[in-house]
Amino acid sequence: MSDSPPSVRQRASKKKGTAQAVLNSGSGSNSEDELLSKKQKVSAPVPGAFGHAQGPFRIWLFLLTAAGIITRFYKISHPNEVVFDEVHFGKFASYYLQRTYFFDVHPPFGKLLFALMGWFVGYDGHFLFDNIGDSYIDNKVPYVAFRAMPAMLGALTVPVVFLTMWESGYSLPASIVAAGLVLFDNAHIGQTRLILLDATLIFSMACSLLCYVRFYKLRHLPFSRKWWKWLLLTGVALSCVISTKYVGVFTFVTIGAAVGIDLWNLLDIKRGLTIQEFTKHFIARAFGLIGIPFFFYLFWFQVHFAILYRSGPGDDFMTPEFQETLSDNIMTLNSVDIHYHDTIVIRHKETKAYLHSHPDKYPLRYEDGRISSQGQQVTGYPFEDVNNDWIIIPGDPTPEDSDKTSIVKNGDLVKLLHVVTNTILLSHDVASPYYPTNQEFTTIDIEAANTDRHNDTLFEIRIEGGKVKQDFRSMSGQFKLIHNPSKVAMWTHSKPLPDWAFKQQEINGNKNILQTSNLWFVENIPSLAAEDPRNVRTPKEVKSMPFLKKYFELQRTMFHHNNALTSSHPYSSQPIQWPFLLRGVSFWTKNDTREQIYFLGNPIGWWLASAVLAVFVGIVAADQLTQRRGVDALDRRTRSKLYNSTGFFFLAWAAHYLPFFLMGRQLFLHHYLPAHLASSLVTGALVEFVFCVEPLETEKVGKDGKKKYTPRSGPQSLAAAWAAAVVVIAAVAGGWYFFIPLTYGSPGLDVSQVVARQWLGYDLHFAK
Template identity: 30%
Template sequence: MLAALLKQELTVGEGKEERPGRSPATRRAFSIAWWSCLLSVTIATAVLRAYKIGLPSAATWDEVHFLRFSKHYLTGTFFQDVHPPLGKMIVAAIGYMADQNVSMPIDNDRPYEYPQDQWHILMRMGVSLFGVFQVVTSFLLVWEISRSLSAAYITTLLIVCDSAAHAYNRLILLDPILVWFILQSAYSSVKFWSCRDRPFGVRWWLWLLQTGVCLGLTFAVKYVGAFVVVLVGLQAVYDLWQQYCDTSAGLMNVIKHFLARCVGLVLVPILLYLSTFVLHLHLLHKGANSPGIGFHSAQFRLSFPDHNISRHTPSVVMYGSQVTLLSAVRPSGYLTTSYDLYPPEYGAEHQVIALDMNLDELNAWGFKRVDEGRLADMTSDEYVAQPVAHGDLVRLLNVFTERHLHTHRVRAPITRHMYMATGFGEVDEFYEGSVWRVLLDEPGAEPGVTPLRAVGSWFRLINNRTGCALRPGLSKYPSWGFGAWEAACDPKGVNLKDVHQLWQIDENVNPKVEGTDLKALYEMSTLNKIVELHQVMLNSNSKLKVYDFEGEDGMQKLLRSYPWMWPVLYRGCPGHGTTWHSLYFVGSPHVYFLNLAVLCLLPLLWVVSEVRRQRRPRQPAECSRIREGLLYLLLGWALHYLPFWAMQRILYFHHYLPSFFFSTMISGVVVDGLIGSLERLPLPLGRQFVRPTILAAISAFYVNSFLTNWELAFGVPGDGTSELLVKRFLYFDSWEM
């Protein structure tokens, strides 16, 4: 009886057809077995995720980032990140319900240890719920494809017993949220596909709209969600092609299907995605002086309600005014300097000129005429305000360090084909390399007439001696430059098509000049702010790469990995919590190697399936459904894995998690099919014992493997020697702590 129930293909649920000949008792027994299996794996997952979830008792891996982002949302302070906002807003909502302590300072300079109160446990438990949802959705997705309870059970067993899936889902990260939305998108699209024989019905529309909602939510967490968008899009294209090839239906039917998918799979996700940014900007209402505001333009900064100085800011830049220079390149930031000098090996021990994302006193510059010694005293009664105009020759003095912006024909430290920009020359000293020509990027600008305006003008600074144009370099400074973005001077000179040469005046302080309401002139609309947020995110993502000007950083080299390493578990990722608790994020070899073997076996199985289909054209609908489902899962695995091979950004082991779930679902379906093949063989003990025996053996094996890999799933506590302890449980020499 148990064997019959495990391999049942009976459909349960509302609106599903029941197979004839099944007695009510059989259907009731199967329903009980189905729900018992689902509830068992759900409860087991929830219990394991919650077990000692407070360890490590310090922010682990990227938890420090998302705790800081959650704090920003709860305090309303603007921040910039490389990911869309939805996942971070969900974490913030969990932090709000858990009463997160926002008074605790959170930074990357030291390990963040959780305080005595237990809000961090509640936040971890809130995020871990998404890990439980992953298991439930995987179960339902495999069931929808295979109609096999044992296939769904094997899939969830492998997921629950994997150390990486377990460890990542116990921390305050975006990955649990992202993976569940990906799985839910795939499940909704499969359910929608199952309704294709009854188009435009209520259930058909509900699953179409739910698929669109899930796609929008996925893409609003991380841009990795684009892969599942492509997956569902390919399914929609295939479905439309079938509609087109159906000669029994007219062209109008194809148009109706096309328009319905445009609404459900395009319009709904886009509107939902954009709405998350509207909410993001509404929640983060304090940002005029927030850390990282240099990522954005001066117009964007003006839009914050706490930007009160705009009504007192002169619209025209005068000689002697204290200003900040903001690069047009996102993200680069404000032109800045300090008392730190370039190392001697770079040719000139002058002050380092860089670009800083934060506003502080080091960003303050003053415009001087070429023949002026000291900066004009704006507090003096003799001060006469004269505007800086297009074509003027000026010198720029840093108000804090009292050094001029200077350049000479010495190679920049990082961008070697450009000249070095430095801070050089005392207040009363005159050097030709410190003279710059102001060129406004405005058609029809008249030399000596058209004034330089705060916020409203874009301009270039061209060195009068070398002819080079000041701009951001191509990379960041190493540790001696505190990781700030390099400022350099392009020897090619003026290039009207190069936006990297453009600058903007943000702050413009001059008490002798009447202020102007700059908000009324330049404040951005919500749509324009969303566009700029995307520009910054895309530019920031493009810069997530290794900068090896001093050799690859040791920690980065330890943490990063390559796509070919992930399926074979060549390298995981260390996740140090504290000196008394260490984690190593890596998958369970027992699970990953089974997935790898099944993926390698799929081509052979596919050939066998095609041969059987050709020899027996009238195969049951079950075979066609499973074949289509396996192709869908395989495409999902490929779309979430293969694109990483072409990426030049820094990659880590957790980028394989979505692909892992798809490959595990493939394993569940294939292993179940192999068990079914064994049942058809003539066996002396009876076919009814084959499936229960194999499932019991698989369960015992993987439960034992989870216990064997306990330290990989939960980490290793110890008295200052946890790193040495966890090394005892690393399987391969390539696994480095």
């Protein structure tokens, strides 16, 4: 580099009192070691401000790690039954080991770790975790090994929190408080000792914060080996977060905001960087924090596709083209061409209901007073029935169409003749029973269908992703049935119709023809004669599909189904309830022994952390107000640490919490765990701010009339901070111990003991 930028002391004196949301970044020369040393002494939040000693630090690091392991592994074999969402993630591990394709709304990284653990212990994936309460012992499942993986990650999260505080320049009491809030939190313990993804998510999120802090501390050594190491490690940690659950994007927001302010400060001409040098900084961060995570994110999907090469329960979520890449796929094996005049059975892809009709009519008036056509009902029926049979005939017949070997093509106009009632499917401009904006589907007699209502009975076969004039096939030919005159798509949904339709599903014309829920497929051809050449099945070669095409298809499907998780759940909760711990989740119960696992945080720790968040906002607001009135209550380094370091932790809390208010999907208490970890960091930082009363530096006015700052290198008075830490940890440990029976599922409690733990009316079992 060229000239060295102004020192942090000079910059801070000019910008004193400026509020920044996250860690502020600087830049320096690689060669001017002496100047660098001075900068680090004055500005970097490195250990030393409180006379940090490596001996006590290492002792506490060891003790916290050991305590984390003990609290997470204690009674990990209990219960020896499937608990809560272990039915999902244990099942997915088994599917990986069986190489069977499945579908899930979460990325593959966390699930692959479970599969890896199963492979390590020689498990073959024979058990599919079908029901909560199924015995692991009877089914010979190495469940302790599965649970050990998240338990270890949960245990290691505790020292990572401690290290994050320590590397940010906080004292031992502050670091211990932050780590202790995670160590003795019943929710973190309960969620990280079961076969669930949250341990991987939270550990990766904590590592991302730690690695970024380490990277930031090297801001005066840009492009050095250590600088690159911690930048890339931050990217790898971020990739693990986003590759476990999509809510990991909130960690990207946290780091991204800090990096954005960092780059904005580097752009300041007073930093002495040329545009070329700034561009290097920008590209390096983009590569390390965007490129590297995205590369690993794609890599895990490649592993996912490589392992799951057999047909399985996830096939139905994918397109026929995707399914043809899976061996033993029933759709590929049983798919045959559909000819005109075949009798076919049509089924909805999403709800699995059959296109059905029966002689009963729509009522004259619906419950809301609207009038129907009183035509024959067309409904969705969930069971096999002769009323599901339809004959596909040409919409505008030509001499060639009389030949029964004429294959139906993509884009053809067809009519559907209901076999039992001998009527033709029709849609017209009459509102459907439940959707006034959607068209009614009914049937009419053949004579009317061939004369004045001819156009209303024409439907276009539009194969999803199909080529022009592609052959229409059973099973593999997923299609939309588009009403030709009105251009609505035949659609159904799961809400049952009233008794007049025997509680079957409504079929109507959807104006939004792009919806994937408009897809149908021909399940079978009942009219297919035994001697028909189409019954001769030849082995079909498994096809290949470009990775990116498979990746984008799976991404679309995952996002669609993730957003569709809007149904109610008895233990779901709202984000406003989480910081105050108003309710938990019942994971498991055993009536004989009155044992239960009730997912609940440590109320004392959660309420303290939530209160401290409000205190932090109040302190920042008060500081801003007093500065406006010319009152400077904080020394420069204390204010910098409050805004930059503690502010960074507060940003992490906000980024991992506030976005949930915008979501419409099912939400549970465990979604708050990453935010709770960030609030623990804020709590530890505020302990130091409140109880370490001595300033970090002495301010003096020099002979030239300018303020000079002398950092204090001697030991600080930490007695008050230690006392506060002891009180906090003792209270939190007491809360943890009191709720242990609900966290570990043992021992069972009598009625009075259960009632004593219903602090906020928690819906615990066995309270009577």
